[in-house]
Amino acid sequence: MFVTCIVDQFYPVVGESTVRVLRRLGVDVDFPSGQTCCGQPAFNSGFWADAKPVARRVLKMLRGDRYVVVPSGSCASMIRVFYPELFHDEPGPLAEARDLAPRVFELSEFIVDVLGVTDIAPYGDSAGAPESRKVTYHEACHLRRELGVTTQPRTLITSAPGVELVEAQQSDVCCGFGGSFSVRYPDISGAMLQDKIEQLSETGAERFVSCDSGCIMHIAGGMERQKVDMRPVHIAELLDEYLGQE
Amino acid sequence: MEAKTKNFNTAAAEALNDPNIQANLHGLYQGFHHARVDAAAATPGWEEMREKAREIKAHTIDNLDHYLEMASAEVTRAGGSVYFANTAEDASRYVVDLARSKGVEIAIKGKSMLSEEMGLNDRLAENGIEPVETDLGEYIIQLAGETPYHIIAPAIHKTRDEVAELFEEKLDAPRYHEIEDMAGEARRQLRQKFIDADMGITGVNFLVAETGTIVLVTNEGNGRMCTSMPRTHVAIMGMEKVIPSMDDLGIFLRLLIRSATGQRLSSYVTTVTGPRRHDDEDGPDELHLVVVDNGRSRLLADPELRESLNCLRCGACLNACPVYRKVGGHAYGWVYPGPIGAVISPMLTNLGDAKDLPHASSLCGACREVCPVKINIPRMLLYLRKELAQGETYPESRRASLVDRLLMKGWRLSIANPIMLRLANKAAALAQWPLARRRRLTWLPGPLGGWTRYRNLPAIASRPFSKRWRKMR
Numbered sequence: 001m002f003v004t005c006i007v008d009q010f011y012p013v014v015g016e017s018t019v020r021v022l023r024r025l026g027v028d029v030d031f032p033s034g035q036t037c038c039g040q041p042a043f044n045s046g047f048w049a050d051a052k053p054v055a056r057r058v059l060k061m062l063r064g065d066r067y068v069v070v071p072s073g074s075c076a077s078m079i080r081v082f083y084p085e086l087f088h089d090e091p092g093p094l095a096e097a098r099d100l101a102p103r104v105f106e107l108s109e110f111i112v113d114v115l116g117v118t119d120i121a122p123y124g125d126s127a128g129a130p131e132s133r134k135v136t137y138h139e140a141c142h143l144r145r146e147l148g149v150t151t152q153p154r155t156l157i158t159s160a161p162g163v164e165l166v167e168a169q170q171s172d173v174c175c176g177f178g179g180s181f182s183v184r185y186p187d188i189s190g191a192m193l194q195d196k197i198e199q200l201s202e203t204g205a206e207r208f209v210s211c212d213s214g215c216i217m218h219i220a221g222g223m224e225r226q227k228v229d230m231r232p233v234h235i236a237e238l239l240d241e242y243l244g245q246e
Numbered sequence: 247m248e249a250k251t252k253n254f255n256t257a258a259a260e261a262l263n264d265p266n267i268q269a270n271l272h273g274l275y276q277g278f279h280h281a282r283v284d285a286a287a288a289t290p291g292w293e294e295m296r297e298k299a300r301e302i303k304a305h306t307i308d309n310l311d312h313y314l315e316m317a318s319a320e321v322t323r324a325g326g327s328v329y330f331a332n333t334a335e336d337a338s339r340y341v342v343d344l345a346r347s348k349g350v351e352i353a354i355k356g357k358s359m360l361s362e363e364m365g366l367n368d369r370l371a372e373n374g375i376e377p378v379e380t381d382l383g384e385y386i387i388q389l390a391g392e393t394p395y396h397i398i399a400p401a402i403h404k405t406r407d408e409v410a411e412l413f414e415e416k417l418d419a420p421r422y423h424e425i426e427d428m429a430g431e432a433r434r435q436l437r438q439k440f441i442d443a444d445m446g447i448t449g450v451n452f453l454v455a456e457t458g459t460i461v462l463v464t465n466e467g468n469g470r471m472c473t474s475m476p477r478t479h480v481a482i483m484g485m486e487k488v489i490p491s492m493d494d495l496g497i498f499l500r501l502l503i504r505s506a507t508g509q510r511l512s513s514y515v516t517t518v519t520g521p522r523r524h525d526d527e528d529g530p531d532e533l534h535l536v537v538v539d540n541g542r543s544r545l546l547a548d549p550e551l552r553e554s555l556n557c558l559r560c561g562a563c564l565n566a567c568p569v570y571r572k573v574g575g576h577a578y579g580w581v582y583p584g585p586i587g588a589v590i591s592p593m594l595t596n597l598g599d600a601k602d603l604p605h606a607s608s609l610c611g612a613c614r615e616v617c618p619v620k621i622n623i624p625r626m627l628l629y630l631r632k633e634l635a636q637g638e639t640y641p642e643s644r645r646a647s648l649v650d651r652l653l654m655k656g657w658r659l660s661i662a663n664p665i666m667l668r669l670a671n672k673a674a675a676l677a678q679w680p681l682a683r684r685r686r687l688t689w690l691p692g693p694l695g696g697w698t699r700y701r702n703l704p705a706i707a708s709r710p711f712s713k714r715w716r717k718m719r
Contacts, residue, residue: 003711003712005661005667007711008707008710008711008712009671009706009707009710010704010706010707011704011707012707012709012710012711012713012714014711015711015714015715016711016714016718019715019718031712031715031718031719033664033712034663034664035664035712036661036662036663036664036666036667037661041657042654042657042658043628044609044628044631045631045635045650045654046628046630046631046632046633046634046635046636046646047632047635047636047646047650047654048632048635048636049636050654050655050657050658053658053662054658054661057663085625085628141608141609141610141611141612142611144611145610145611145612145614145615146611170275172612173568173610173612174568174608174610174612176568176608177608178607178608178609178610179608179609181605181606181607181608181609182608182696182697182701183693183694183696183697184605184606184696185255185258185605185606185696186696186697186699186700187258187259187262187699188258188262188569188572188573188606189608189700190699190700190701191262191572192568192569192572192608193700193701195568217701217703217704218701221697221700221701221702221703221704222700222701224686224701224702225688225700225701225702
């Protein structure tokens with residue numbers, strides 16, 4: 001597992017949920033030590049020279065033949081799609097990046113496409129999970145458009161017993177996070193966030209699910225500020241509520 | 247046209263604070279974007295068609311000199327004249343000189359974004375020639391003395407009442423309330439201009455190399471009037487608009503029109519091969535084609551950006567872009583707004599002055615998803631950001647601020663290794679202590695204050711996952 005810096009530093013419970021969910025599905029989970037960040041903040045800001053040493057550490061850390069599961073579409077995209085771009089002119093790391101890329105998966109993608117699990121009901125025991133849970137789903141941009149993952153999270157969400165998925169308007173439109181974009185252009189980002197909060201709220205769901213903690217930090221941070229009565233839940237946490245009960 | 251790309255933030259704020267503009271921009275998504283989604287879904291083989299079109303475009307752009315020569319020879323053979331202009335000024339000078347030599351008093355114009363690049367209306371007016379825009383949206387913009395807000399919907403930011411007011415003020419028209427009445431007024435005003443004009447100036451959607459045919463896609467019929475009524479027709483085109491053959495045209499028409507408006511076919515598709523022949527009943531005596539570079543060679547020369555020349559100017563990326571739908575068209579400060587504008591406007595003007603354009607994007611990729619020729623716009627924005635930060639290909643454009651560089655160094659240091667990260671975590675935990683209320687931060691200092699303007703931030707975890715893992719292994 002590559003835990004990502006946001007999960008590590010802000011949402012460690014998402015990391016714990018990811019481990020529990022994977023184990024419940026029969027996966028032998030390892031957490032290579034020395035993880036910090038994938039380097040995306042520097043890469044996206046144009047400071048490729050600063051991103052490279054960070055990416056090299058990740059390449060070294062993830063050598064081998066294990067699958068790499070990431071509880072984030074964005075960080076998984078960084079490693080799988082953008083590392084080869086970053087190292088396009090350095091043959092050594094480029095070869096490593098290309099070797100690594102096909103082993104990297106976002107969590108829901110890994111569960112559905114690699115493990116072949118489309119229904120989590122047989123793997124858990126719903127005794128401890130709350131009943132009748134209405135959720136909506138926010139698509140993370142990199143997950144959808146760089147990794148092409150759209151159906152997998154929905155498949156898993158709807159397979160969780162007692163969970164009802166209510167689709168929001170424009171669920172595939174960006175929430176306005178965009179990393180440093182949200183800090184550099186707060187008013188534009190804030191206006192995008194406002195639309196997103198309204199569209200998610202309109203569903204009447206109790207919680208919104210996302211596969212990326214960046215989106216969650218952004219949307220939930222805005223909802224909290226406005227005292228909107230909706231809570232975030234990372235897909236790992238949602239699955240963990242059902243699967244995690246040992 | 248003068249570039250105002252430096253004013254991005256001011257212009258964006260104006261749009262954000264204007265409820266009418268916000269409503270109209272929202273309408274673009276409900277209207278054009280949804281129409282495009284439906285049209286794409288209803289077209290069998292849509293994805294294969296996009297890929298095929300991308301391949302044709304890439305091939306044509308890779309062999310641009312060959313196809314331009316072929317097109318030029320064919321236009322000439324059909325009786326037209328071809329002029330290659332290196333710059334916008336050069337192109338304007340050619341058109342103005344031609345108009346003056348023919349004693350033109352009124353030039354009617356079809357919609358053309360290139361004309362905006364050239365500032366052609368101003369150049370004509372300075373030389374005593376009256377330019378008249380005949381596309382309804384462009385006509386409104388011309389009356390208002392503004393620049394287009396959108397590639398295919400130039401007056402999309404204006405409300406019905408604003409247009410009525412404009413017509414009342416500029417045309418002495420009665421106060422209209424219905425769109426049909428305003429369109430009728432414009433039609434009456436323009437009718438006489440069509441009759442009186444000695445020159446028609448249009449853009450070019452496609453130039454078919456093998457036949458020298460100019461193709462125009464319009465919905466109002468004004469383009470066809472411009473190509474057929476005046477004695478002289480001048481077509482101006484960016485040098486990337488050429489396609490190899492008539493066989494290729496079908497796929498591009500299908501993609502362009504569906505992507506632009508969601509229509510299966512626009513009301514008019516006009517093809518022009520040469521001026522009037524001796525046995526034709528009407529048509530212009532002369533046809534001049536002006537092929538303009540104006541910085542496009544820079545895009546062509548850069549393998550990272552060459553793909554941007556594939557653009558068909560359908561405007562789908564604008565409608566899909568959540569940033570364009572907030573900041574509007576004028577924020578981008580030059581002719582081309584939205585995602586594709588954020589790539590080409592800096593390169594056709596001055597990248598160093600346009601640093602906000604590549605940065606004001608959440609890199610969500612919605613533009614790439616809808617592009618009929620699959621241009622990977624986010625990747626090019628990343629490339630331009632790299633150039634702004636590091637200046638490898640364009641050293642003169644490097645614009646990394648001290649704050650940016652310091653933040654980058656700080657970030658590098660804090661994540662250099664797990665020990666440094668632990669220290670940074672401790673430092674952050676200490677620093678947030680006076681700010682955190684119930685594990686939430688509602689105010690942050692300095693450049694980070696942008697975040698807390700609209701959102702809370704969760705407090706940093708005192709026990710990060712890396713620590714918790716020890717109990718889980």
